[in-house]
Amino acid sequence: MAKFTSILYDTFFEIKDRKIFWLYWIVTFVMILVFAFLPDVKINGQNILESGNIPEEFVAEGIAMFFNGFFGFMMFLMVFGSAGLLPSYLSKGRVELALAKPISRTQLLLIKFLSVFLIMSSIFIVSCSVLYLLISYQAGIFTGYFFLGLLVAIGKFLFIYAILFFFGIAFNSTAATIMGYFIIWFVSNLLEAREIAYQLLTNKVWQGILDTAYHILPKFDEYSANTMSVMKGNGFSDFYPVWSSGLFGVIALLLAILIFKRRDY
């Protein structure tokens, strides 16, 4: 337990030292200010949320849509905030200090992964929850489904960070980690819309290749559709993107461990 808490403690201080950590709070604070003053926004002389012209379901849907977008933006910041953590930990002169401790490489890497995930998720939960509580208070609508959606969104960060972790180990560079991640993200999003490409690609072999790539890669947008669905209280819309993306994350993490165990530092 001492090993876990000390790596967690170290990771917390490192994240706190990064400017992007403060950016999360600035973004959250700005959003809080925006929504704190929202009751003053008037339509036809009436408060936007008290006008009675807007049905409750519509407001709830609007809140869910807003948070789905906000989660995406916060995830984007989290990618930049966490991509450099592992390359920094593995940098020359620092990694030797960790490797010289009586802790196996697998244990070291898993604890580091868990530490980053726990701290980043905590920041995400706190900032999103504070914002949601304010908005729900202003709108007079509160639903526990939001928090379920929040958990699903955190699940997305789990496989996102596994991908970052893999590139972090493989390339040992923050820039290459971010590039690697965005290549996967870009290709995955393209593949999610592969039906359009099928209209141009009559060749079945190519269709097969695109299909296989789609099934292998994580499904970012389709996963987010689940977050939205859960937040609206409709449960998972399609479980396939959840488990297949999770599987990709597990494989990425296992590969990262394998590379780390074999590598010389």
Add this chain to the structure above:
Amino acid sequence: MNDSNIAIEVKELSKIFKSGLKGGEVQALSEVSLKVDKGDIFGLLGPNGAGKTTLVKVLLGALHATKGSASVYGLDVRNANSRNKAGFLPENHRFPDYMTGAQMLKVYGGMSGLSSGEIKARSKDLLEIVGMSKWRDMKIKKYSKGMKQRLGLAQALINDPEIIFLDEPTDGVDPVGRREIRDILKRLKEQGKTVFLNSHLLAEVEAVCDKVAILDKGKLIKTGPVSELTRVSSTYQIETIQLPIEAAEQIKTAFPHAKLLTDNKISITFEDPRQLNSLIDILRKLNVEITAAIPVKISLEDSFMQLLRGEVKHG
């Protein structure tokens, strides 16, 4: 030697680094075998690129050996538990500079399996010993190189290790700090700890080490007690008030290898130490006043240089 007395055992250890896509290879260590006894201060010497840091990194599990084996306190270095009793100060370390000195010790103490109570007590003592108590709550990014080195030493000792690996521990430390580090090493020896010291500062190694090994191009070229490498030679320097020409000529005749250094100083290498008496007899007969007869000691640096140049047989 009883096996239970051995702190480190390295058997025919080789390390080859593959470089580039063309499959180039660099042999960093070549069939190195050595033993370090418990309680010794062992110095590993060698020019830059000799493989000293590579060997330490293999012993601490940061590098994987290509061939051969190594153990620390009886445990194979591939087993993480072999580092239970070890402390390490790497060369060119990069400490987490977003932390304070005390916070860093908390992290590395915890990673060694210490409880927070133990860390608190050890940190207090160690920061005192390395002279860093005043700066314990200052961010590491504000530390000087010497301060980081002192903190690094405290970090290496946080788990009260039985064996301490130090890679260039006095790098960037001022002469006073070096002396203090030397004193700490001597104190560790008194406590029965084993110290494995990598250093290119030969005078420092000579002052503290019991045994040394010399590496060159990945090969172990000499290992043995420091006293063996810094032996008193059969060369003497004789000093007189004034050496008359007549005396100098007689000495040259009796000892053809004698070298006249100045008009009152002469250097002679004797084949037999008893020949010193014959020389003194010659000088006294000629009423030359002898002020000193100094045996010339071969320093570790001299031995080291001779070994590297191949002037002395390896062994």
